[in-house]
Every structure is written in C-alpha cells, then in structure tokens.
Amino acid sequence: MTASAHDIDLKCSPTRPRLVDTERLIRWSTALAVICVATVAAIVSYRHAYHVVRSYGEDGVAARLVPLTVDGLIYASSMVMLHSARRGTPVPRLARWLLGLGIAATVAANAAHGLAHGLVGALVAAWPALALVGSYELLMLMVRNMGRVSAVIPDAVPEPILDTDPDIVPGPTRIALVVPQPSDPRDELEVQAESEFADELAIGRTPTIREIRSRLRVGQPRAQQARAYLSSLLADGEPA
Template identity: 55%
Template sequence: MNQRKSPTRQIEAIKWSTAAAVVGVAIIAAIVSYNHAYALVTAYGEGGWTARLVPLTVDGLIYASSMVLLHAARQGAPAPHLARWLLALGITATLAANATHGLGRGPVGAIVAAWPAVALVGSYELLMTIVRSNARVPDPVPTPEYVPETDPLEVQAADAFAADVSAGRLPTVRAIRLRLRVGQPRAQRVQTYLSGLITTPDGGPA
C-alpha cells in the first residue's frame, strides 16, 4: 500500500532535486565558460599556466563574494559593500569574456557564447538561495511566564480565616465584611478566593 509523503519530506525532496539540477547546470556552464575565457586569454598573448589560471580568478571572485554575502545573511549582518561590488565586477567580467569570444561570429555568436556565463552565475545564485533558505532560524527568546500579583486582601483573608479553611468551612460574606471591614463586592471576591483554598477529602478543590 503506497503511503503519501509528508509535507516536510516533499519539501526536502524538492530542495535536494533542485540543488542537484542547479549543481549539474553550474558544472556544465563552468566548463564551457572556462574554455571560452581560456581561448580569449590565449588569443591576447598569454600562455602556459597564466592562461589556465586567469579564467579561474574570475569565477573565484564570484564565488568568494557570494560566500561573504551568504555569511552576512546567515549572521543577520549588513551585506558588505565590497562584496557586492566585487560580485558585480566578477559577473561583468565573465559575461564580457564570453561575449567577446563569440563576437567574431556576429551578435548572435556573442549571445550564444555569453549564455554559459549567464547560466553559471544564475545557477550559482539559485544554489545560494537554497542554502540561505536552509539557514537555521534562531530560536525565539522565551517570554517570561506571567505571574499574577497577589492581592494583599486575599493574603489577609487567608490568615484571618485559616482555621475555617482548614476545617473545610467557607466563611459567609457577612463574616468576611465584618472581619476585614470591606464592602459587599470585595467580600464576595474574597469568598471566591477562599473557596479555592478549601480542599475536599480526595485532595481537590471544594
């Protein structure tokens, strides 16, 4: 018999499948974008390890800036302006490099060549969105439990009629008025309070 997945499991399944898709697209886009940038750097005179490492500095700048912004978001701190500027600079650089690589084949070629960079940056930011949504929410600070203030008159009544309460006898309103020198309404409230102090043989309130 098939059992329906709980909402929590469905949400987790969506998150993990989305993360897997984003990572897959990001890997493909990163490889293509790297090849375009490598070809561009090589075409402008660089070679060897320099040509291989320069494209990594662009993607690395995007990664480092995004990590700083993610850390600030998880800590509830303001986003550093430098991280925002460097992220924008890295995105601009990778788009420019890929577009320039395909510019020799016309505007359409530039758009096609720039697309992997767009997919890489977009996939990476989607992945960061998933990570941010999984950030632990701080536990709310518990509010102190409200404790009602004790009415001094009730304390006085409990002391004055302690013998009656212990014997299970509820004082009359008249007796409370005379003993405590209060009016009818307050005497009735005190009587209600005293009735809660009287216990039955089974230990419960009267």
Template identity: 60%
Template sequence: MAERLTRITTALAVLAVAAVAAVISYQHAYELVSSHGESGITARLVPFTMDGLIWAASMVILDASRSGRHVPGLAKWSLGVGIVATVGANVAHGMNHGIVGALVSAWPAVALVGSFELLMMLTRRVASTDPQERENPARDEIGSALVHVGTIGTIVAQSTEEAILADYVASLNGPGRPLSQRFLAEKHGVDRRKVRQIVSAISPRQLA
C-alpha cells in the same frame, strides 16, 4: 519528506547546470586569454579568477545574510566585477561570429551566474527553515520566563493547599473545635469552595 526531496533534487539540478556552465565558460575565457598574449599556467588560471571571484563574493554575502550582518560593500563590488568580467569574456569570445555568436557564447556565463545565485537562495531558504536556525532568542527567553512563572505559581498553589491542610489537621487534634472553612479561606486568601475541596479530600490516614 516530500519537501526535503524537492530541495535535494533542486540543489542537484542547480549544481549540474552550474558545473556544465562553468566548464564551457572557462573554456571560452581560456581561449580568449590565450588569443590575447597569455599562455601556459597564466592562461589557465586567469579564467578561474573570474568565476572564483563570483563564488567568493557570493559566499561572503550568504554568510552576512545568514548571520544578520550588513553585507560588506567589497563583497557586492567584487560580485559585480566578477559577473561583468566573466560575461564580458564570453561575449568577446563569440564576437567573431556576430551578435548571435556573442549571445550564444555569453549564455554559459549567464547560466553560471544565475546558478550561483539560485544556489545561494536555496541555501538561505534551507537555513531559514532549519529548526535550529529559526529559533528566536527573544521568543525563547519569553518562553523560559513563562515556564518559570508557571513553576512558581504551581509551587505557591501547592504551598497554600499544604498550609490550609496543615492548619485544618492541627485544629482537629487540638482541644477546641476544628477551624471553619470560612476562617481558613480568609486566612489564606482563597475561595471557600477551594477550602472545602481541600478539607473534603483529607483521607482517614491523614487524620490518624
């Protein structure tokens, strides 16, 4: 319960930081694009393509990681380009205020990228600890095989006991003497003590 609560609060914190950073980063990129010749719907959509590319590439990388597939090179390249674009746009937005202004302006973009990656790490961790996700097919096959072998062994053991019991009871009802425990042990390939246990467990009702 405590671990689940920790994961939930961590995810909420990461999402909150990502949301705030996304809004500020978008505003910086929008102002930069608007001041360099773009206007209207174009100026408003261009910033989305930067952060959207990071999100899309991160999702592809996450999916490949969770399914055990090789991460596509295009996803890595797109993630790198998206990070450079959004950080570069924020840096350029603050350059008019010197180095410090550029660093301050770039921080939301850095926080946004970091939040994306933290969210991906958290998602991978949750998936790896999920009972359905961490099932090992090979281990399940081995477990099924062991259960199958154990079941066969139980059936064989029961059949052997039943055969010994049937032979002994039949000899009691026959014209000759009852079969000896030694004979039954040698016939069925078991220990004489096992035969003694089986024979001694016969109830009067079974003999009737």
C-alpha cells in the same frame, strides 16, 4: 484499553511526515539540478575565457589560471554575502562591487569569444556564463533559506480511534493535548550579546556601541539594538 476508562487512542496523522518528505525532495532535487547546470556552464565558460586569454597574449599556466580568478572572485564575494545574511549583519559594499565586477568580467570574456560570429554568436557564447552565475546564486539562495521551511509546516491532526464494542459502557474520555513550548523571544543577536558581554554585565556595566560593533561585528543599528537589550537586563537586575 479497559471498559471502565473507555480511552480514546490518538493516532498521529501522516500529514507532517509527508510534508517534510516533500520539502526534502524539492530541496535536494532542485540543488541537484542547479549543480548539474552550474557544472556544465562552468566547463564551457572556462573554455571560452581560456581561448580569449590566449588570443590576447597569455599562454601556458597563466592562460589556464586567469579564468579561474574570475570565477573565484564570484565565489568569494557570494560566500561573504551568504555569511553576512546568515549572521544578520549588513553585507559589505566591497563584496557587492566585486560580485558585480566578476559577473561583468565572465560575461564579457564569453561574449568576446563569440563576437567573431556577430551579435548572435556573442549572445550564444555569453549564455554559459549567465547560466553559471544564475545557477550559483540560486544555490546560495537555497542555502540562505535552509532551515526556515520547518517553521511553516502545520502540526499533524490526530485521528481518534473509538472503541466500537457494544458491551462497553461509555465513560469519561481522556485526550492528550500537546502544548507547544514557547520559543525564546530573543533573537540571535541578543543571545550572542548577552554571552559575549557577560563579564561587563556582572559588574553592572553596559558596553559602548563601539565595543559592541567591534566584538560582534555588526553595524550601527544592530549594535544599538544589542546595547538596548543589555541595558534592559541591567535595569531588571538580571545580569548574565
């Protein structure tokens, strides 16, 4: 630093790194707790369902595999719903129905295991299944929301460090300002549509709703939104 310039050095505040570290700690500790609870609940729930299946005529490999079909149905349905949520597309009704069916089946099997000990026994036996389903859905919720936290973390506040040397004559100060870059106003669907139908736009043709639904795998409202956006590109004379 020179006396003539009398610069002000800006030191970045540790606020942002601390917030990022806190968010990461919360996210990973919660994920670890959910995984631990889900693992214990899955083992107990499987044992309950296995004994129920054996009690009603199945044995050997079949008795060991049938409980896995219930948990596998819950997993597959939840993953389909997660995929739809991350792509911004409507969740298939079949996935919702199968998820509900899988939850009902695993709860019923666990409750049947403890039914011989009365209502309280049935509730105690059904609890691992409820804990398993709840833990798994919490984990899926965290995965859906992952990546959105950084958007709400405030920017660091710079702390100026002033030169206190009395022999320096005050002069003009220079403060560096960080101007945030404007984000792309288009959503993911519009970007995907522009890329997917680049050839059609190049010849001045707007794809139909049916074509958009088929190639982008979206519902009617999202397809209409994409077609309106592509039509606006042609109207502005900006084909991809």
